[in-house]
Amino acid sequence: MTTPASATPVLQARGLVKKYGHVTALDGADFDLMPGEVLAVIGDNGAGKSSLIKALTGALQPDAGEILLDGSPVRFRSPIDARRHGIETVYQDLAVAASLDIATNMFLGRELRKPGILGSVFRLLDKKRMREESARHMADLKIGLRSLTQPVESLSGGQRQGVAVARAVAWATHVVVMDEPTAALGVKESGQVLDMIKRVRDGGTPVVLISHNMPHVFEIADRVHIQRLGRRVAQIKPGDHDMAEVVAIMTGALQVSEGKAVVADQDAAEAIGLS
Amino acid sequence: MTTPASATPVLQARGLVKKYGHVTALDGADFDLMPGEVLAVIGDNGAGKSSLIKALTGALQPDAGEILLDGSPVRFRSPIDARRHGIETVYQDLAVAASLDIATNMFLGRELRKPGILGSVFRLLDKKRMREESARHMADLKIGLRSLTQPVESLSGGQRQGVAVARAVAWATHVVVMDEPTAALGVKESGQVLDMIKRVRDGGTPVVLISHNMPHVFEIADRVHIQRLGRRVAQIKPGDHDMAEVVAIMTGALQVSEGKAVVADQDAAEAIGLS
Amino acid sequence: GSGQTSSSSAPKVGLITKTETNPFFVKMKEGAQKAAQENGMELMSAAGKFDGDNASQVTAIENMVAAGVKGILITPSDTKAIVPSIKKARDAGVMVIALDTPTEPQEATDALFATDNLKAGELIGQYAKAAMAGKPAKIATLDLAPGITVGQLRHDGFLKGFGIQEGDPSVVCSQDTRGDQAKGQTAMENCLQKAPDINLVYTINEPAALGAYTALKAKGREKDVLIVSVDGGCTGVKAVQSGQIAATSQQYPLKMAEDGVKAVSEFAKSGKKTSGYTDTGVTLITDKPVQGVEAKDTAFGLDNCWG
Amino acid sequence: MAVMEATLPRRLITTPVAGPLAALVLACLFFGLNTGQFFTGPNFSLIIQQVMVVGTLAIGQTLIILTAGIDLSNGAIMAFGGIVMTKLAVTGGLPPLLAIAAGLAVCSAFGLVNGLLVTRISLPPFIVTLGMLNVVFALTHIYSGEQTVTGLPPLLTVLGQTFQVGQTNVTYGSLLTILLFVLFAYMLGSTAWGKHVYALGNSPEVARLTGIRTRRLTVGVYTVAGLVYGIAALLLISRTGVGDPQAGQTDNLDSITAVVLGGTSLFGGRGLVIGTLVGALIVGVFRNGLQLMGVPSIYQTLITGVLVILAVAVDQLSRRRNR
Amino acid sequence: MAVMEATLPRRLITTPVAGPLAALVLACLFFGLNTGQFFTGPNFSLIIQQVMVVGTLAIGQTLIILTAGIDLSNGAIMAFGGIVMTKLAVTGGLPPLLAIAAGLAVCSAFGLVNGLLVTRISLPPFIVTLGMLNVVFALTHIYSGEQTVTGLPPLLTVLGQTFQVGQTNVTYGSLLTILLFVLFAYMLGSTAWGKHVYALGNSPEVARLTGIRTRRLTVGVYTVAGLVYGIAALLLISRTGVGDPQAGQTDNLDSITAVVLGGTSLFGGRGLVIGTLVGALIVGVFRNGLQLMGVPSIYQTLITGVLVILAVAVDQLSRRRNR
Numbered sequence A, B: 001m002t003t004p005a006s007a008t009p010v011l012q013a014r015g016l017v018k019k020y021g022h023v024t025a026l027d028g029a030d031f032d033l034m035p036g037e038v039l040a041v042i043g044d045n046g047a048g049k050s051s052l053i054k055a056l057t058g059a060l061q062p063d064a065g066e067i068l069l070d071g072s073p074v075r076f077r078s079p080i081d082a083r084r085h086g087i088e089t090v091y092q093d094l095a096v097a098a099s100l101d102i103a104t105n106m107f108l109g110r111e112l113r114k115p116g117i118l119g120s121v122f123r124l125l126d127k128k129r130m131r132e133e134s135a136r137h138m139a140d141l142k143i144g145l146r147s148l149t150q151p152v153e154s155l156s157g158g159q160r161q162g163v164a165v166a167r168a169v170a171w172a173t174h175v176v177v178m179d180e181p182t183a184a185l186g187v188k189e190s191g192q193v194l195d196m197i198k199r200v201r202d203g204g205t206p207v208v209l210i211s212h213n214m215p216h217v218f219e220i221a222d223r224v225h226i227q228r229l230g231r232r233v234a235q236i237k238p239g240d241h242d243m244a245e246v247v248a249i250m251t252g253a254l255q256v257s258e259g260k261a262v263v264a265d266q267d268a269a270e271a272i273g274l275s
Numbered sequence C: 001g002s003g004q005t006s007s008s009s010a011p012k013v014g015l016i017t018k019t020e021t022n023p024f025f026v027k028m029k030e031g032a033q034k035a036a037q038e039n040g041m042e043l044m045s046a047a048g049k050f051d052g053d054n055a056s057q058v059t060a061i062e063n064m065v066a067a068g069v070k071g072i073l074i075t076p077s078d079t080k081a082i083v084p085s086i087k088k089a090r091d092a093g094v095m096v097i098a099l100d101t102p103t104e105p106q107e108a109t110d111a112l113f114a115t116d117n118l119k120a121g122e123l124i125g126q127y128a129k130a131a132m133a134g135k136p137a138k139i140a141t142l143d144l145a146p147g148i149t150v151g152q153l154r155h156d157g158f159l160k161g162f163g164i165q166e167g168d169p170s171v172v173c174s175q176d177t178r179g180d181q182a183k184g185q186t187a188m189e190n191c192l193q194k195a196p197d198i199n200l201v202y203t204i205n206e207p208a209a210l211g212a213y214t215a216l217k218a219k220g221r222e223k224d225v226l227i228v229s230v231d232g233g234c235t236g237v238k239a240v241q242s243g244q245i246a247a248t249s250q251q252y253p254l255k256m257a258e259d260g261v262k263a264v265s266e267f268a269k270s271g272k273k274t275s276g277y278t279d280t281g282v283t284l285i286t287d288k289p290v291q292g293v294e295a296k297d298t299a300f301g302l303d304n305c306w307g
Numbered sequence D, E: 001m002a003v004m005e006a007t008l009p010r011r012l013i014t015t016p017v018a019g020p021l022a023a024l025v026l027a028c029l030f031f032g033l034n035t036g037q038f039f040t041g042p043n044f045s046l047i048i049q050q051v052m053v054v055g056t057l058a059i060g061q062t063l064i065i066l067t068a069g070i071d072l073s074n075g076a077i078m079a080f081g082g083i084v085m086t087k088l089a090v091t092g093g094l095p096p097l098l099a100i101a102a103g104l105a106v107c108s109a110f111g112l113v114n115g116l117l118v119t120r121i122s123l124p125p126f127i128v129t130l131g132m133l134n135v136v137f138a139l140t141h142i143y144s145g146e147q148t149v150t151g152l153p154p155l156l157t158v159l160g161q162t163f164q165v166g167q168t169n170v171t172y173g174s175l176l177t178i179l180l181f182v183l184f185a186y187m188l189g190s191t192a193w194g195k196h197v198y199a200l201g202n203s204p205e206v207a208r209l210t211g212i213r214t215r216r217l218t219v220g221v222y223t224v225a226g227l228v229y230g231i232a233a234l235l236l237i238s239r240t241g242v243g244d245p246q247a248g249q250t251d252n253l254d255s256i257t258a259v260v261l262g263g264t265s266l267f268g269g270r271g272l273v274i275g276t277l278v279g280a281l282i283v284g285v286f287r288n289g290l291q292l293m294g295v296p297s298i299y300q301t302l303i304t305g306v307l308v309i310l311a312v313a314v315d316q317l318s319r320r321r322n323r
């Protein structure tokens, strides 16, 4: 374990366990997010990355383990609890409501009402303002859209992903968590999301980024959390290891001990060209 | 246009048009797939890549334009028509049936029946053989699964994608089309899919690969089809251009004419560091 | 499994009605309950889900035979369709008595305690004919529902009493109401829209009649249109008393049920079966009697009404 | 980025209500050409009176269907509410306003129970409301003793009074029904609550992850629906002038028909409450028009069946053309 | 790669039929302890006879619900089929076997029309079958002239004959019903057709992209369901001994209840036909047991309502525990 001892982690987890019937998705997973960093979470398919961040953001109740926010234990009974603490999440399965339009999706759960009596008594939505602000947020991400009143279901996969990302970035105050936000995005849009992540980090908000895209991870992450078989097997700094080594750790060919990589599985390591 | 004049294209399209209400997804798109090649289709989100390959594989009826298979005009009224001609497709929106298990999904539409009277008269499925063959195909792709009798809905996003890819590769005889097959896959699994694509190509079957992952495209593609605003704006060989140039073409900053890139939009080109 | 002691050892009698909600059948059940208590019997009851529901009545007969009843009283929903099931019950040694509505053939049951629905219709038909006093009639009939015997008999009886055939041009509007007040009102509203000069309304029962009255009143026509009905429930008789309905044919469900239970009790004690048709009677109730049609006033009606 | 807004004519064609509306207009034209009495003010006033009860029930049904639920118990709840109001006022001697309040409360309570069963034990709405249908039906008959309640105080039937619009008498009940439709169109279309209802119907999981309290929202929807059924009970009382334990037995399917004819998806998340009004009117116009044409009951049933299919088919085909 | 197969005990607990089965067993135990006549061979034979018609209708309903459809017309189609069979045999003078064939053909044809309307014009199944319900209901009454058909040739009621198993008489109809359930369990579980039905119910778009002829499959499912309704008509005839135009009016909801009680999802793609058998038996056992206990019918309705909710609740809660 190589947890930096410098500061209190913003978000922390110890020994999270989650079982689905006979499948163990989380098997005693630890997690540490330090202030102001971009932490990449990587791992094979099925390693439990999505389960981990679902547990951290209230979308899933772990069977065991504890979660700490700024050092004090918390329990998120639902995504709303996490959100109240300023934690915003882009879930892998695209949390957008298909038949509603982009502006409505951007503001879902936090709608703006008209000023004055129209808003307070008649609860009238300020659709115009919501549309304008959405347009602004989408423009920040430079996601090209022909109409904001189109239902989200008629967007391309990438455009839909853009809506979810823009939404999380717009609202987060404490932590932003993104589960493969660029998976469906084009080169240009991916670049915009990475820029946006940097900007969020530079604004002081730490970001958790799950990604399978190693160049992206190496470009942007301050630290990397490597997940394997439901557990964190290493935390590294991208500068200390090269991409091949990191992939080797991910697949179990190498193990990290005291910050140095050692060969764990000779066959596997040879198979990927390390020895 | 730089269509190689060497051989008859396996799959070809001329002037495809598709409109959704007031959105034009395809605006006179051309397409050429040569024998034995891996053709990458790239483009921004919403450029009409998915619409293009849907039109090519019978999943969508174009409003205008024609499609030629091995030089002769064809019309695919449904995905079954295309499939009958040996064209297999992995659609972006994951063509798997959520409540069915992996083996059933692998063989959906082409189930194996027991030999003898049990199969011919009683139409009894040979579940054991289907399970074994599925396991073999999945093992070829090295996609780790804990149980083949799990319904697909309980798989991680990557595992589900793996099932769809394995399925297409297993059945294709003429053309394999993949719409962002590695978008949700881990590094290891992505590598396996790329290997598999190479193996399919080496077996003589051409592959169409839509991807936003430029390193993947440059690693594997023999030629690249660049789609922009519903049209093919260029066909290039990866060796002739570097990644930055390709991205510039994709975003409209550069244009290709007579095989050479020329600056089309001075501002845009400068913005991405080309001049 | 007959050695079980938890259920009482009193002989059982079953009552199967068309529906469980029509006040007519509720009254019938009350009468049966009272008679069963007096005769030291246990009453089992069941009903169809809707008027015309044969399958539920068949199931009820089977279950009652399985439960070991001595006799079954039934108001058949489908007078023909129920016959084979009744035969099975009788073959198993159970006495079956039809109440209110005869089976077809009538001999399919051991006995019949009933009102003649055709006669009930005829009475109000005759009354209406006399009350119209030669004025040309424009008739609306608010009927029950397709294929329900009682509705058909009452409707036919009315036409017969009025002296016209099915399809006579004086019937300007016919509509099904399922005997429901709201549907009766809707039907009457539409009939009035179609033929504003309707001056005689026949209704299958009093709720439908009251619905028709509400519709007429909205048009200010309640005074000059004659409404006649069948049933004789207390609400209906009160409506006759207050002049909303001109006349109604009163039936006596309580009596049918009481007589039925007594007959089963007798059979349980002595093994002697009742047989044949016992007419429990029908009386025309009106406060505006006409020449040539025998009638009683609403005071009598209220004394003898049900529901 | 170019933000293109749909133009008004475009929106009119693409709104999901366009198809049902076309069907309604066609039906009106047909009956207007075939019977002289159809195109009159009083006849339209009549049609609205005839559909107001089912129409009001269908408002609640729309809310529930938008959440991907279904309510088979609405007619039964209305019948019970009607008996409660009339019995308390007549035999209970309660002031009419209190009796009405009690009836509305009881209906809301049944809605609440439906909602709690759907959310707390994750039971399918079909089963919950089917069970509730039986329970409430039985309770109605037990509580009423099968007696129709008559002799109502005037306040209970005040909605049946009329006012004049030109030559035509319109009941206050019709007006209330229209107002209810406008209110719920507003609530669904222009408040956060409405957007949440649609999101919930699209996908409860997505709604939950977006931070909507899906359980509370669902319970709220069923309870509001219950309240609306209570209002329907009041409308029914004012229309018939009695408390009728037999009321509403086919109204569950009738209200679902109105909702679906109005273009709302049974899978939730798509539809407009104004469509439901159109759907209810389609049924009312068919029934009224066929009656005016003197078609025998059984043939009316036949034709209604065909027309229901036709109405939705017209809608579907017009949408397909627009694709 | 480790391919782990679920063990048999594990599969028994996780099968979607476990919950309904537990509810059925509990109900049987309850009634067995409370009435002496319940736990007897003849009584069980009776219960099966009583549920065989709705149970058979529910087989067709299961097929349709698995495709994410619903059928409100099944009871009406059965009634029409019954009238066709009996009228042709009795007043038409057709040989009984021909009359039966004609009835089966007519029922299949109605199913076919349902299927064509659902696929060709993309109408919602709810609306198609609601319209069809009205149409077929009217046709039944027009064709039968409201007359119950009696005096049937023996061949039409041969399924009502019994054979002995131990001390108990079992009808051939009961046997046929069980065989139908086994047949369709086989077809859904062990043939390509069945897998395609599930895939279609999961997502028609996915099924289409996978190369399943979704339209043809859907039409096929509705047609097969129609044929099954024809068999139900024959069972009904053999049970009541007459052709009854009033038959089946609540059987649409009853059959849906059986399907849902059996654990099949109304959203399609999930469920087992054997669950439907269990669901139908649950309803039958409740009705029989309550009747044997001498519960008045209005209270039977009340209790049935509560028990329907309870049965599914038990199922849900047991599944939750297994998560």
Ligand SMILES: Nc1ncnc2c1ncn2[C@@H]1O[C@H](COP(=O)(O)OP(=O)(O)OP(=O)(O)O)[C@@H](O)[C@H]1O
Pocket (backbone or CB within 6 Å): A020, A023, A024, A025, A043, A044, A045, A046, A047, A048, A049, A050, A051, A052, A092, B154, B155, B156, B157, B158, B159, B184, B186
């Ligand atoms: N709802 C569920 N029911 C059953 N099993 C589940 C469920 N969700 C996840 N799993 C299983 O838990 C394991 C971890 O899943 P998870 O989605 O967390 O992986 P992941 O690391 O996010 O994978 P990917 O990179 O493919 O998204 C997988 O084996 C998966 O099959």
Ligand SMILES: Nc1ncnc2c1ncn2[C@@H]1O[C@H](COP(=O)(O)OP(=O)(O)OP(=O)(O)O)[C@@H](O)[C@H]1O
Pocket (backbone or CB within 6 Å): A154, A155, A156, A157, A158, A159, A184, A185, A186, B020, B023, B024, B025, B043, B044, B045, B046, B047, B048, B049, B050, B051, B052, B092
């Ligand atoms: N069913 C549909 N209805 C309406 N518009 C659609 C539909 N499908 C696609 N579009 C629109 O057509 C355009 C092209 O979409 P398409 O999915 O082909 O893009 P793509 O290049 O595959 O994008 P991505 O890289 O994000 O997958 C987009 O603007 C999209 O919004």
Ligand SMILES: [Mg+2]
Pocket (backbone or CB within 6 Å): A049, A050, A051, A092, A179, B156, B157
């Ligand atoms: Mg994941």
Ligand SMILES: [Mg+2]
Pocket (backbone or CB within 6 Å): A156, A157, B049, B050, B051, B092, B179
């Ligand atoms: Mg795409």
